[in-house]
Amino acid sequence: MTGPNTALALMVRPSKPKRGASHILLEEIADSLFRGPAKVDHGIDLLIRETHACRLSQGKALAQIPDIAVPHMLEGREGAKALIVFDGALVDALIEQQTLGRISAAPRVERPVTAIDAALSMGFAVSLTSKLAEVSVDRRDAKALTGYSCGSSQTDRAALSLSLSEPAYDVLKVTLDLGPGLKTAQAILLFPAAKEVEKPKPKKINPAMVAALKDCDLQVTAHLPSIRLPATTLLGLEEGSVIPLPQDILFRTHLCDRDGVLIGKGRLGQLNGCRAFRLDGPEQSPMNEVPLEQVAQLPPDVEVTQTSPDVALPPLNDLPPEVSPELPPELSPAELPAVP
Template sequence: MTPSLAHTALRRKIAAHRPVAPSAPELEGATTHAFGRALRRAAMPFEGLGLALGQVGVDRRQALHAVIAALPDQGLAAALEDEQGRRGLIGLSAGLVDALVEVQTTGRVEATELPPRPVTRIDEALTRDFVDLALAAFAQEGQPITKRDWPARMAYGSRINDRGQINLLLPEGDYTVLQGEIGFDGVARQARFVMAMPRVELAGLADQGPEGKPTDPAWIAARDLMLAELRLSLDVVLMRLSQPLMQVDRLAVGDLIPFSLADLHEVALEDGQGRVLLHGRLGQIGGRRALRLPALPDVNAKAAAQDPSPALPDTVLSAARRATG
């Protein structure tokens, strides 16, 4: 074999074992899917929120002026920051801020939307848990995405009161802008969640383990197979009742505990630790009572069909993985 032919053959062998970067549509699809899952996971602890995810979009390599224009006109705007000090932005529309405040004060999202108003410190405090959960969930969901070009983990920085100062807080450059349209079960209100992250070079990070060594795909496949066979205890809870101990002590066989028809639409599926995984409705199949779980939104139906992870939320799978090391 001549030197030129040997060199060509060697290059083909190296190229065959090199990870293939996803195309732009594949990367954008994986990113929007991860963002949608993160928003749904962040909403799970907020009983009564009934978050219904609509259209989710991603715009890559956006200039700073386009990022500012993408923020909701009213609502919460805040700076994000990673461990290296790189900054991004997050924006919650006034409708989402009001819904998070309402569900934590009255237990439900009101049918009538309030007129826009300035965001207070109390509003910010009542929305921080949702934002922090969304950021943490997106960091976890985005970890397997190869060739991602944003920081691995962004954290909430501080609220921005004067949006005219954003040009001073964030540098010019390329940003990835994620936007999610949000609705709420039972009401006609609409809201938006916007997140912008600076573009960084993290090529190949998802292909490596914690010490920078390539992860063994056979080990990952064996672990996923083992987790798929694990049995998890799940409880279906129709309603919860709080009574004084004296009244509970008087309960006897034949006593009736009333509940309203609304309880039939708020059945919860919980894990063994009492954490709410999904909300559903009480129904019937084959003459037996059944729990009807909500379907995935159409915007993520295609991505969900390609997702090999279990149908249960990732909180269950993550807990199992931590238990197995």
Template sequence: MTADPAPSILSRMVGRRPEAAAPGGAVAAGPLRALVTALRRVGEATSTLDLDITERKAVVAEGEVALEGLHAQSLCFLIDPPGLDPHAPPEAEALSRVTGVVVLEPKMVDALIEVQTLGCVDGPGREPRRPTRIDAALAQPFTRAVLGQIDRILPADAEDPRPGNLRTDSFVAGPDPLPMLLTAPRMLRLEVGLTLGGGERSARIVLLLPLPEAPAAVGETLPAERDWAGDLSEVVRAAPVRLEAVLPPLRISLATLTALKVGDVLPLPPTSLMELTLHGGASGVSIPGRHRTGLGVALPARLGQLNGARAVKLGDLPGQPATRAPPPSDLADLTAPPPAPAIPEP
């Protein structure tokens, strides 16, 4: 499906940029390049894995959104922040806000196990299964080597988010517990697609790194909480709405209809000009092909003139008792063309 280049009303309200821009931006360029390079280097060191990169993607996401779309049978390893002292770790709540995770899909885990037990990748793979502690022990050296390469590739003085060490005994079977273990408000999600065994097997590896929160400067006034209801009401009320004034239905014979030609005049009942209906919104008339819904607007009106131009005067409003305006004394004035504006004499 092709994305609409024009941002939606809600997108404009929250100030979201169009999706045409790179979703990860500059913050993802260095870490994504480092992850791809690290996978290539570790893959070359394990030649029987026959690893190749097929796709790469980076995105900055908020909260649990970064954890969406992970395979239910994935093997997950928690990652400590760089420089963490294992002998004096922070409190659990503070640690969860700076914890990352690396996620290996089942076919990737099976390939790592087969290379160490059989010496090669054994065909397209088996049906996904829940990972075990033995699976984690056999997949840990590869994962640890990739993270070590990323740390070497990224410059020491770079401000890019970077992974630390694998947390001891951090094996997690499946992504379901991750929302409780990773509570960073924003995360950088790096996703790389791989082929293994000479293209016989495809898998993904996903690396999630927490992004630091920008501290408020001394004396800085924090922005107040947005009035979402007021913003939404303001934007919606400013949205354009198309209205159409429609005459009552006219019945003619089929013979008359098929004999119509350019210039023919269809006589209207005298009361037609007082029985117009003003349609708008999702009424099904203003937008061709749309079915009429309860959200549409249909108001009675009458045709007239205002300052020499055609005009429509509203009759009854929704929720008010119906009234009928008296017929005009001269209907011919309504059907005649509007008078030409007077030209002042010099």
């Protein structure tokens, strides 16, 4: 069915409030958040009849506050501000419990809230804040609700709008059955909307460049760790001098690229008569943190050295014969540990 205002109705159609994990959390903790403090701290029996949480803009969130209500400010970390709101029926029940020792079933007389109402309902707001801190510690998914303390009440709506300056808020509305069966009241909680981490957008890559890089040979170098020598030994070094090395130094070799960036650690030995390096495991270095897809986007001035796969490492037996006899027994080239 269409009409002259159909297009206009589609343009002004209200959007549904957003819901997420933070709103399910608020609904789940509502029962323990209200029933425990009400019974233990104030002697009030109540039941949770209905809960609903959603995300609203700042203006729409403040519009949820009834005309007759007492808002209590909550002060959080880094200047964050939240709100606990009690409607007139809940404020009257709190005052009756403190003055009469019971909740009256008489209907509420319509009247504006006063500073006395705010002062007498402050105790329940403090109890809810303490329970909120306790519940937040028990649940790992409630970190956004931690760190709040009850501040002052704020009945001035203009000042309230200036205090709550976040663009969006997570709003929890709770319908309470006091007595039960004596009064129906409502409480509203407003918290700054939990920030959602944006997922990084995948970058476009050149498949041909990735394939070409996979077939390239990159230049790497194995480095033995440094050792300490007496100053007299250093002063006596000359061409042909032999520096004795401990045997375990072979198992502490570092594999680096041509810029000196550490790629991994391992052991130095021989395989089929050639020097060989066995990698113990990947090293957490900037080189390992760069995916291959990002390597394909390196600037054109990065040089990649490619060698023929037919060129083998020189065998240890090709070392000059005058060097071998003077090496310590544990570093004899023929006795280097084989790499499996």
